[in-house]
Amino acid sequence: MSTGREREKVIFLADCQSFYASVEKAEHPGYENKPVAVAGSVERRSGIILAACPIAKSFGIGTADRLGEALNKCPELVVMRPRMQHYIDVSLMITKIYEEFTDLVEVFSIDEQFLDVSASLHLFGDPITMAKQIQQKVLSQTGVRVRVGISSNKILAKIATDIWAKKNKEGIFTLPPTEVETLLWPQPVNKMFGVGSKMTAHFSLLGMHTIGDIARTPLPRLKEKFRARFGKQSDIQAEVMWRTANGLDDSPVTPRTFDTPPKSVGHMMTLPRDYIEPWEVETILLELTEEVCRDCRRKGYMGAVVSVSCMCSPYEAPTGFSRQMKMLDPTNHTNTVFEAVKMLFYKFWNRLPVRRIGITLSQLKDDEEYQLTLFEDQIKARALDKATDLIKNRYGSAAIVRASSLTSAGQAGDRALKIGGHYK
Amino acid sequence: MMSAATNPMIETEEDIQMIKEYTLFPILLDMLARDMEELMMYKNKIVYHHVLGYLKEVEHSIYPELRKLKAKMRARNITILNTEMNALGIDIEYKVRGYVHRFTMLRGLVKAELMTMLMNVQGRVR
Numbered sequence: 001m002s003t004g005r006e007r008e009k010v011i012f013l014a015d016c017q018s019f020y021a022s023v024e025k026a027e028h029p030g031y032e033n034k035p036v037a038v039a040g041s042v043e044r045r046s047g048i049i050l051a052a053c054p055i056a057k058s059f060g061i062g063t064a065d066r067l068g069e070a071l072n073k074c075p076e077l078v079v080m081r082p083r084m085q086h087y088i089d090v091s092l093m094i095t096k097i098y099e100e101f102t103d104l105v106e107v108f109s110i111d112e113q114f115l116d117v118s119a120s121l122h123l124f125g126d127p128i129t130m131a132k133q134i135q136q137k138v139l140s141q142t143g144v145r146v147r148v149g150i151s152s153n154k155i156l157a158k159i160a161t162d163i164w165a166k167k168n169k170e171g172i173f174t175l176p177p178t179e180v181e182t183l184l185w186p187q188p189v190n191k192m193f194g195v196g197s198k199m200t201a202h203f204s205l206l207g208m209h210t211i212g213d214i215a216r217t218p219l220p221r222l223k224e225k226f227r228a229r230f231g232k233q234s235d236i237q238a239e240v241m242w243r244t245a246n247g248l249d250d251s252p253v254t255p256r257t258f259d260t261p262p263k264s265v266g267h268m269m270t271l272p273r274d275y276i277e278p279w280e281v282e283t284i285l286l287e288l289t290e291e292v293c294r295d296c297r298r299k300g301y302m303g304a305v306v307s308v309s310c311m312c313s314p315y316e317a318p319t320g321f322s323r324q325m326k327m328l329d330p331t332n333h334t335n336t337v338f339e340a341v342k343m344l345f346y347k348f349w350n351r352l353p354v355r356r357i358g359i360t361l362s363q364l365k366d367d368e369e370y371q372l373t374l375f376e377d378q379i380k381a382r383a384l385d386k387a388t389d390l391i392k393n394r395y396g397s398a399a400i401v402r403a404s405s406l407t408s409a410g411q412a413g414d415r416a417l418k419i420g421g422h423y424k
Numbered sequence: 425m426m427s428a429a430t431n432p433m434i435e436t437e438e439d440i441q442m443i444k445e446y447t448l449f450p451i452l453l454d455m456l457a458r459d460m461e462e463l464m465m466y467k468n469k470i471v472y473h474h475v476l477g478y479l480k481e482v483e484h485s486i487y488p489e490l491r492k493l494k495a496k497m498r499a500r501n502i503t504i505l506n507t508e509m510n511a512l513g514i515d516i517e518y519k520v521r522g523y524v525h526r527f528t529m530l531r532g533l534v535k536a537e538l539m540t541m542l543m544n545v546q547g548r549v550r
């Protein structure tokens with residue numbers, strides 16, 4: 001892909017096919033020709049399909065389907081419990097394989113990575129040969145099939161994967177920027193990256209049905225249309241859509257993306273049943289506060305703003321709130337944050353049964369510089385937090401918990417077995 | 425620009441397959457040896473005696489395969505530099521036509537591949 005004086009970049013977006021399901025199938029050869037899905041448990045209200053293998057997908061099963069629905073579509077479906085830590089290990093291993101081909105690898109998600117191969121391409125031949133080699137190596141070491149979209153920037157590589165590489169037999173597709181107009185623009189709007197069902201409906205009302213309709217609209221005109229529909233704050237969104245439709249993306253492939261300091265630290269939990277009693281909800285609030293503060297302490301931050309989000313039942317017509325407040329001083333001390341959390345929660349809770357709850361600390365700052373106060377023994381409180389953290393780090397998160405976590409409302413023990421709400 | 429067939433740096437599908445088999449065969453032999461040793465305790469029982477005999481046949485059928493594989497690897501200028509077992513799985517450093525590469529397999533997949541390999545060997549023995 002060289003053009004004249006300046007050599008164009010060659011970017012890959014490598015995507016693992018049905019990642020969790022492929023890992024499970026590779027490790028259970030007996031299920032090779034059977035429909036396999038990885039799903040949470042119905043009892044704990046996380047019974048959705050997290051990944052379905054291509055055979056299961058041929059029965060119409062898709063990601064995020066409810067488990068019951070999926071079993072209705074395919075009664076012989078083999079349902080496996082997720083092993084999140086294992087998938088993370090496999091994902092890290094795949095990233096290491098990519099790093100044998102280029103040092104510029106950016107993790108985009110657990111099953112997608114960007115590779116900038118511009119500088120190492122000459123060692124491996126052409127982009128297709130290199131992509132095939134990557135596919136072979138990942139397949140033989142993990143049993144996972146990788147699809148590769150190739151182009152000159154990240155957004156086009158992502159589009160090449162999503163629209164074409166995922167659908168063709170080879171699992172490889174090259175989308176040169178010169179062919180954006182002929183290949184990408186005739187595609188319907190809903191195939192564009194970043195456009196879901198709601199945005200498709202908005203574009204439809206704006207009279208835009210293909211990606212080309214967005215791309216051909218002058219940016220100032222598109223911004224006007226967005227402002228009329230979404231309000232004054234929509235200029236950035238309009239520009240993102242316009243640039244995506246035109247295949248414009250200047251962002252470099254950045255290794256260690258996740259090493260950048262976080263803007264907030266938060267945890268959320270869907271409860272296994274509706275919680276009605278205040279003491280039950282408080283138990284969860286304390287557990288979540290403990291997790292958030294422990295994360296902050298591990299990363300060396302204190303938060304100045306605490307947010308509480310709450311979703312109440314019923315699932316079909318949920319109500320709830322998401323509110324935040326600034327605390328007196330930035331802190332990562334569990335008990336101090338918990339007092340603020342309780343104050344915020346009771347101010348807005350309308351006593352409806354609680355289904356999901358989350359806590360976040362934001363406006364983070366370095367925890368070395370904390371405000372001294374005469375009214376509490378901060379040194380003692382920090383030492384206590386430090387001691388419990390050390391115990392948890394060494395023996396696991398459930399090794400030491402608050403007494404309330406041992407009641408019927410407590411979830412700390414179960415959460416210690418999970419990552420992102422799914423079993424490790 | 426060199427093609428996959430002429431570029432010595434590029435590993436072919438067969439190269440990778442050979443490395444994989446070369447890594448797994450010794451683990452399979454170890455596994456069989458350990459199981460046979462355990463069965464030796466019961467060799468006076470007729471059924472166990474038969475199983476033991478069968479496993480020995482399987483073991484013997486692996487050696488010629490391994491020899492063939494070694495010869496093929498020599499012909500292709502493939503050398504294993506280092507094999508390391510760790511908590512996650514197995515890590516191999518090897519050289520293909522002068523270029524160093526790595527191959528890693530997690531424990532779960534090693535076990536699954538061994539089972540498949542054993543089934544294939546059993547098929548040949550029968």
